[in-house]
Structure formats: structure tokens, C-alpha cells
Amino acid sequence: MGCGRVGGRLAGLLAIEEHDVTILDLNDYSFRRLPPKFGGTALVGNGTDEDTLKKAGIEKADAFIALTQGDNRNIMACQIAKHIFNVPRVLCRTYDPLRRELFGSLGIESFSPTTIFAQLVKEKLLEEKPEGEKKAN
Amino acid sequence: MEFNKILVPVTGTTADDEVIKLACQLAKKSKAKIWTVYVLTVKRTLPLDVEITPDVKKAEEVLDHITIVAEDEGYEVETDLLQAREAGPTIVDEAVEREADLILMGVVYKRIFGQFSLGSVVPYVLQNAPCEVILYHQYTP
Amino acid sequence: MYIIIIGGGQVGYYLAKALLDEGHELLVLEKDAARTAFICNELGSVCIRGDGCEMATLEEAGAGRAEMFVAVTGDDEDNLVSCQAAKHKFNVPRTVARVNNPKNETIFKKMGIDVTISSTKIILESIEEEVPTHPITHLLDIQEQGLEIVEIKIPPHATTIGKTVKELPLPAGNTLSLVIRGQQKPFVPDEDTVLEAEDQIVAITTPETEEALETALRGS
Numbered sequence: 001m002g003c004g005r006v007g008g009r010l011a012g013l014l015a016i017e018e019h020d021v022t023i024l025d026l027n028d029y030s031f032r033r034l035p036p037k038f039g040g041t042a043l044v045g046n047g048t049d050e051d052t053l054k055k056a057g058i059e060k061a062d063a064f065i066a067l068t069q070g071d072n073r074n075i076m077a078c079q080i081a082k083h084i085f086n087v088p089r090v091l092c093r094t095y096d097p098l099r100r101e102l103f104g105s106l107g108i109e110s111f112s113p114t115t116i117f118a119q120l121v122k123e124k125l126l127e128e129k130p131e132g133e134k135k136a137n
Numbered sequence: 138m139e140f141n142k143i144l145v146p147v148t149g150t151t152a153d154d155e156v157i158k159l160a161c162q163l164a165k166k167s168k169a170k171i172w173t174v175y176v177l178t179v180k181r182t183l184p185l186d187v188e189i190t191p192d193v194k195k196a197e198e199v200l201d202h203i204t205i206v207a208e209d210e211g212y213e214v215e216t217d218l219l220q221a222r223e224a225g226p227t228i229v230d231e232a233v234e235r236e237a238d239l240i241l242m243g244v245v246y247k248r249i250f251g252q253f254s255l256g257s258v259v260p261y262v263l264q265n266a267p268c269e270v271i272l273y274h275q276y277t278p
Numbered sequence: 279m280y281i282i283i284i285g286g287g288q289v290g291y292y293l294a295k296a297l298l299d300e301g302h303e304l305l306v307l308e309k310d311a312a313r314t315a316f317i318c319n320e321l322g323s324v325c326i327r328g329d330g331c332e333m334a335t336l337e338e339a340g341a342g343r344a345e346m347f348v349a350v351t352g353d354d355e356d357n358l359v360s361c362q363a364a365k366h367k368f369n370v371p372r373t374v375a376r377v378n379n380p381k382n383e384t385i386f387k388k389m390g391i392d393v394t395i396s397s398t399k400i401i402l403e404s405i406e407e408e409v410p411t412h413p414i415t416h417l418l419d420i421q422e423q424g425l426e427i428v429e430i431k432i433p434p435h436a437t438t439i440g441k442t443v444k445e446l447p448l449p450a451g452n453t454l455s456l457v458i459r460g461q462q463k464p465f466v467p468d469e470d471t472v473l474e475a476e477d478q479i480v481a482i483t484t485p486e487t488e489e490a491l492e493t494a495l496r497g498s
Contacts, residue, residue, distance in 0.1 A: 072355035098333040181340035223323040
């Protein structure tokens with residue numbers, strides 16, 4: 001759910017590995033971010049709407065991942081996936097670390113890009129660099 | 138300028154003394170009545186009628202001090218301690234209720250995030266006061 | 279009672295006004311600065327600007343001592359998340375949420391929100407009441423027990439007319455509590471009460487059995 005940069009890329013990666021991928025977004029313009037030879041399904045619709053989720057085949061899904069910009073939307077969609085459709089694996093992006101903590105304790109597996117990225121930048125910055133300064137990828 | 142009922146909100150800053158002296162001088166001419174109020178703001182995490190002893194003590198000290206400063210000026214002021222969520226509306230309500238014709242308040246130069254700021258109370262009072270307002274801006278180099 | 283309302287839109291504003299009149303202590307959390315200023319102007323200092331889904335804002339708002347938490351924003355996800363935060367982080371005893379998409383009521387219930395209110399559903403129910411041909415009208419939901427009170431009209435040619443209550447195949451757990459018949463004083467039916475055309479019957483049922491009840495009373 002959510003075909004942003006991360007969502008689009010992830011969908012592409014999973015499709016290459018021959019997983020059956022369906023990606024949802026409110027706006028079909030977002031699907032431009034999918035790789036040209038995307039082998040999965042792209043569907044316009046709201047991921048917090050049960051009917052849309054059913055259309056996307058959530059009843060048979062092995063995993064559900066919410067990657068929209070809205071923390072609350074992601075959390076709600078994941079709770080629907082987990083508690084109504086019993087999807088075995090549910091992953092949620094939650095920017096707000098405090099919210100991640102709370103909903104983590106309520107059983108939603110989530111990660112906070114804010115915490116992860118801040119940590120990453122800090123490590124990168126404080127890392128002992130050899131003189132030749134390697135270029136970052 | 139002549140006034141009959143002057144409301145002086147105080148907060149325990151260095152501006153208080155000057156403000157109350159100024160109020161006394163303004164009051165003398167017309168034998169005006171002076172009320173000083175200290176508004177104790179209570180955070181929403183606590184019920185409004187909570188009694189926060191150290192805060193109340195501080196407020197009472199400020200008001201006692203004001204009384205002494207006024208006495209030195211030869212003037213008797215009435216003091217009041219009010220407990221509320223926000224100072225601005227409380228001061229305005231008090232002015233309305235007591236039919237004050239002047240609110241005299243002090244402000245100490247403040248910088249928040251590097252910018253000059255009057256805080257939220259003074260602008261609120263200026264905008265909503267039912268009477269004249271004199272603002273004493275204390276110069277701090 | 280200390281009540282926190284999330285969302286200072288039309289619903290939040292009028293709700294705050296009504297609750298203040300009843301003498302409750304309350305606080306509205308609203309994201310929009312202009313709207314916050316409007317509410318403070320109209321109702322006094324009962325509104326602060328902030329996101330009702332942020333833990334820090336809720337903390338500052340005194341969610342820890344709130345007895346009721348009402349989320350009435352126009353976004354279901356915001357209402358769901360803030361109610362759960364109130365419930366699980368701040369242990370607010372009673373959480374109430376507005377549900378904009380009636381289908382979302384299930385997930386709200388599952389996540390432990392105490393009361394859900396769907397304006398769409400309420401309007402739908404009022405419409406049902408106004409349309410005389412509609413066979414079943416929802417009068418009240420008793421959410422905690424999973425019961426509902428409904429009104430069913432007996433049409434002029436129903437196959438059940440002339441039958442007694444004990445002859446009707448009422449689903450288990452259903453109770454007929456009142457019969458409204460023409461100009462008569464409404465009465466409580468017993469097992470020998472005979473159904474007549476145009477009777478209006480008030481019954482207690484459940485969402486699962488209401489269809490069976492309707493068939494039992496109106497015939498097929």
C-alpha cells in the first residue's frame with residue numbers, strides 16, 4: 001500500500017523475485033514509479049477501505065506492507081489487514097518513533113525511518129574514514 | 138490621563154516594581170483604586186482547582202512584595218491570586234468584571250529562538266482589553 | 279468529568295459547546311491555527327493547537343486524567359489512532375470515535391474503541407424511519423451487549439396476520455417488547471397476542487438475527 005519511492009521500488013524488487021505483488025495507491029500517477037517491466041498488479045484505491053483490500057486480494061495475501069506518507073493511515077491499514085483479514089505478516093512504516101513504540105506494543109510490526117535514518121547518518125558521520133574518502137553510493 | 142480603577146497583573150519579574158510604582162503615581166491624582174492580580178496558570182495535566190504549594194507560595198511572595206512597594210509609595214493596593222488555564226483571558230475577564238478603566242502591565246524584553254517576542258499574554262490583552270492598556274517595556278541592555 | 283475532544287471541526291465545536299453547557303471540563307485539540315483561535319474566541323480557553331495523535335500533545339493535554347476521550351475528526355485513521363493512544367498509553371476509561379466510513383466500525387470495535395458513531399449510519403437510519411415502506415427501522419444500538427432495538431411494520435397482506443406470537447418462529451434471544459396498534463395505547467405483547475395488519479412492533483434483536491426476525495414477523 002502506497003506507491004511512493006519506497007513502495008514502488010519494493011514492489012519492483014519483489015516482482016523480480018517472482019512474488020505475486022499487488023500495489024495500491026490513491027493516485028494512478030504514482031504508478032509511474034514502478035519499473036517499466038513490473039510484473040505485478042497496480043490498483044487505484046484506498047488501502048484503509050475493506051472493499052479495496054478485498055479487490056486487491058488481501059484474503060489470500062501472505063504479507064501486507066503499508067508505506068504511505070501517513071502514519072495513521074499505515075497503522076489503520078495494518079490493523080485491518082491483521083485483525084480482519086488475518087494476513088500472516090504485516091509491516092508498517094511509522095515515521096513518529098513514539099507512535100511506532102505504542103503500536104509495536106499493540107502487535108503491529110513497524111519500523112520508523114526517522115529513528116533508523118538518524119542513526120544511520122550519525123554512524124556514517126562518526127565513522128573513521130580512511131584518507132582516500134570513498135565516494136558514497 | 139485620569140483613571141479610577143487600575144488593574145495591574147504581575148508575574149514576579151523585575152518589571153513588577155516599576156509597574157506598580159507607575160500605577161501608584163497615576164492613581165494618586167484621582168485617588169484611583171489599584172488591584173494587583175497574579176495569575177497562576179495550571180497545566181492541563183492537573184485539575185484546575187489543584188493546590189500547587191510552591192507555586193502558591195511564590196505567588197504570595199510576589200503579591201506581598203508588591204504591597205510593600207506600594208506602601209513605600211504611600212499607597213494601598215488590593216491583591217488577588219487567581220488560578221486559571223491561561224493568563225490572557227483571565228486578565229481580560231478580571232478587567233471586565235471589576236470594570237477597570239486601565240490595565241497596566243510590564244513586559245521584560247524576551248528573545249525566543251533569536252526573535253523578539255511579546256509572548257502570548259500581552260498581545261491577547263492588547264487585543265481583547267475592555268479599557269485602556271499601558272504597557273511598560275523594561276529596557277534590558 | 280474531564281473530556282478531551284480531538285478535532286475542532288463542526289462536530290467537535292458543537293459537541294464542545296454542548297458539553298460545556300452541561301458543566302464538564304473539556305479540551306479540544308485542533309491542528310489548524312485559525313480554527314483553534316476561532317474556538318477559543320467563542321468558547322474561552324478550551325482549545326489548544328496540536329495533533330491529537332502525538333503522544334507529547336496528549337500528555338500536555340492531560341490525557342492521563344481524562345475520563346473520556348472523543349475523536350471526531352473527518353479522518354477515520356486519525357480517530358482510530360488517537361483513541362488507541364488514549365486507551366493504551368494513557369488508560370482513558372472511555373473512548374468514543376466518529377467513524378466516517380460505516381464499514382470501519384468493525385476494525386474500531388476490534389481495536390477496543392468503546393463507542394463508535396457513524397453519522398452515515400445514523401442518517402441512513404433516519405431515512406429508514408421516514409420511508410414507510412421500509413420493513414425494519416433501527417431505533418437504538420446497544421453496542422456493549424451487541425443488541426439492537428428495532429421497529430418492524432406488519433404489511434397489510436402479511437402471511438403472519440392472525441397468528442399468535444407463540445406460533446411465530448422467533449429467533450433465539452429475540453424479544454418482542456411493544457406493539458403499537460392504530461390509536462390504541464401501545465401494549466406489551468404476550469404469547470397469545472394476535473398480529474394485525476399495520477401493527478408496529480418494537481423488538482430487541484441482534485445484528486445477526488434481525489433478518490430472521492423480520493421474516494418471522496412478516497412472513498415470506
